[in-house]
Amino acid sequence: MSELQPRAAPAPLPLAARSLPMVLRTEIEKLILRGELPTGERLNENFLAERFKVSRGPVREAFRALVEAGLLEFVPNRGVFVRQISLAEAIATYEVRAGVFAHAGRLAAARVQDGEIHRLRSFVEHMDECISRKDGAGYYALNLQLHDQILFATRNSRLITTYMGLIKELHRFRAKNIDRPEHLRVSNAEHAEMVEAIAARDELRAYEAHYRHVMNAKGRVLEVFGKRDA
Amino acid sequence: MSELQPRAAPAPLPLAARSLPMVLRTEIEKLILRGELPTGERLNENFLAERFKVSRGPVREAFRALVEAGLLEFVPNRGVFVRQISLAEAIATYEVRAGVFAHAGRLAAARVQDGEIHRLRSFVEHMDECISRKDGAGYYALNLQLHDQILFATRNSRLITTYMGLIKELHRFRAKNIDRPEHLRVSNAEHAEMVEAIAARDELRAYEAHYRHVMNAKGRVLEVFGKRDA
DNA sequence: CCGTATTTGTCCGTATGTATG
DNA sequence: ACATACATACGGACAAATACG
Numbered sequence: 001m002s003e004l005q006p007r008a009a010p011a012p013l014p015l016a017a018r019s020l021p022m023v024l025r026t027e028i029e030k031l032i033l034r035g036e037l038p039t040g041e042r043l044n045e046n047f048l049a050e051r052f053k054v055s056r057g058p059v060r061e062a063f064r065a066l067v068e069a070g071l072l073e074f075v076p077n078r079g080v081f082v083r084q085i086s087l088a089e090a091i092a093t094y095e096v097r098a099g100v101f102a103h104a105g106r107l108a109a110a111r112v113q114d115g116e117i118h119r120l121r122s123f124v125e126h127m128d129e130c131i132s133r134k135d136g137a138g139y140y141a142l143n144l145q146l147h148d149q150i151l152f153a154t155r156n157s158r159l160i161t162t163y164m165g166l167i168k169e170l171h172r173f174r175a176k177n178i179d180r181p182e183h184l185r186v187s188n189a190e191h192a193e194m195v196e197a198i199a200a201r202d203e204l205r206a207y208e209a210h211y212r213h214v215m216n217a218k219g220r221v222l223e224v225f226g227k228r229d230a
Numbered sequence: 231m232s233e234l235q236p237r238a239a240p241a242p243l244p245l246a247a248r249s250l251p252m253v254l255r256t257e258i259e260k261l262i263l264r265g266e267l268p269t270g271e272r273l274n275e276n277f278l279a280e281r282f283k284v285s286r287g288p289v290r291e292a293f294r295a296l297v298e299a300g301l302l303e304f305v306p307n308r309g310v311f312v313r314q315i316s317l318a319e320a321i322a323t324y325e326v327r328a329g330v331f332a333h334a335g336r337l338a339a340a341r342v343q344d345g346e347i348h349r350l351r352s353f354v355e356h357m358d359e360c361i362s363r364k365d366g367a368g369y370y371a372l373n374l375q376l377h378d379q380i381l382f383a384t385r386n387s388r389l390i391t392t393y394m395g396l397i398k399e400l401h402r403f404r405a406k407n408i409d410r411p412e413h414l415r416v417s418n419a420e421h422a423e424m425v426e427a428i429a430a431r432d433e434l435r436a437y438e439a440h441y442r443h444v445m446n447a448k449g450r451v452l453e454v455f456g457k458r459d460a
Numbered sequence: 461c462c463g464t465a466t467t468t469g470t471c472c473g474t475a476t477g478t479a480t481g
Numbered sequence: 482a483c484a485t486a487c488a489t490a491c492g493g494a495c496a497a498a499t500a501c502g
Contacts, residue, residue, distance in 0.1 A: 019306045020491075021294060045468070055492040056468090057287065061294040064251060068298035076249045077468060077498050092388040095337065096330070099389070103329025158322040159329070162392070250469075275489070285471040286489090307477050307489060462502105469497070476490075481483100 020054055024062035027052065032071050032082055033171045040084040043072070070169045083169070087225055090173050091218060097166045098214035104163065105194060105210030106203045108153035116153050120195045123149065124188060131184050139184060146191060153198070173221050183220055190216065250284060254292035257282065262301050262312055263401050270314040273302070300399045313399075317455055320403050321448060327396045328444035334393065335424060335440030336433045338383035346383050350425045353379065354418060361414050369414060376421060383428070403451050413450055420446065
């Protein structure tokens with residue numbers, strides 16, 4: 001065990017405790033979600049294997065997982081591509097997301113704890129302040145936290161993973177309307193209604209509020225992408 | 231030949247992307263869903279590779295996909311196991327399924343076509359006849375078709391894949407209460423309400439009817455499995 | 461249209477880690 | 482507890498398919 005170093009690992013990758021394919025799966029997912037791998041781009045097995053200093057086997061296994069997750073597309077004998085989701089597919093996915101998130105709102109209304117209500121309301125207030133300050137990045141970050149807090153209030157981890165899976169597929173269509181203050185005001189008004197419905201523990205009202213919130217977001221995406229994409 | 235694509239992304243979408251790992255993924259999934267591979271069982275790479283007359287590489291890739299789909303569980307340096315979903319996890323998944331299926335009912339009510347309504351009603355009638363005949367297998371088959379028909383009426387393929395993914399995870403808890411006629415009568419009464427709500431194109435009524443149907447199924451599962459599983 | 465280079469698909473060997481007597 | 486047997490983990494080699502000049 002002294003000088004023998006089977007995998008001394010110059011390690012450009014954060015060697016997690018998990019297996020190599022799992023680490024690669026996570027790392028490649030990050031590259032996709034951050035947009036460093038453009039949609040439609042083909043992923044070269046050799047290139048990624050060399051970049052992560054591993055062989056092609058683990059890379060291929062990571063690919064299979066990401067295909068199943070809907071982030072990559074597989075074409076036999078040609079390779080995998082960063083999934084180029086069409087506007088029609090995005091609309092369909094937004095609809096599913098609306099149903100899931102509306103359900104999350106319903107469950108949150110049924111199960112939210114008193115302390116959480118205060119946190120939810122403070123998120124909305126701080127987001128209003130971000131709008132006044134024209135702090136789009138701050139709004140975006142708080143927006144993610146608010147949604148996470150609502151999901152957490154459902155006490156249903158399977159619901160959370162389902163929702164997250166849908167979100168990831170839509171990465172290409174997200175955060176494009178940060179710089180539209182009028183959208184932000186409308187969006188945060190919806191947040192306020194969602195939170196108050198949860199606070200009132202009114203399940204159906206929360207369901208409807210969350211449903212409309214995502215469906216309106218779908219409409220805003222259509223405005224932005226509707227003309228130039230099919 | 232008109233214009234060529236610049237970078238040739240997912241070119242001609244191969245309707246059946248058949249590669250060896252994909253075939254194996256499907257075959258192993260069938261084995262799991264049919265119960266030929268008991269839950270909790272460890273899957274030996276060599277055994278499966280020899281059984282399908284391939285090497286271990288494609289088998290491992292198929293494993294990764296099925297892990298991502300939630301059908302297998304992965305333990306580093308030990309292998310993959312047929313996922314042993316706990317009752318608590320099953321309850322959580324049933325809740326998600328309820329939200330998704332309720333949403334399907336809502337969309338179906340909004341988009342169903344006249345011809346489909348007749349088919350939906352005839353399914354319910356034939357299922358009633360199956361109950362009278364004590365034909366559990368026939369009821370089960372029609373039940374699947376009814377659910378498929380409702381999902382199809384949503385015109386949202388992403389919703390269908392999401393729902394199917396949830397169903398597969400619950401395979402272990404399904405079709406256990408076929409031999410309970412009293413459950414069947416209740417279940418089909420719920421079907422009738424679902425179909426009539428869709429026929430009336432009443433979105434919220436359809437939402438509630440479908441929601442209750444799955445939640446009641448969750449309750450019936452709890453009755454059967456509640457005592458002996460945690 | 462053909463030949464060449466590149467990439468994917470598959471298989472196998474070796475090392476490491478785990479279970480077991 | 483130790484040694485042995487066995488399964489997984491990863492890398493690498495060869496074959497097949499595709500892309501390109």
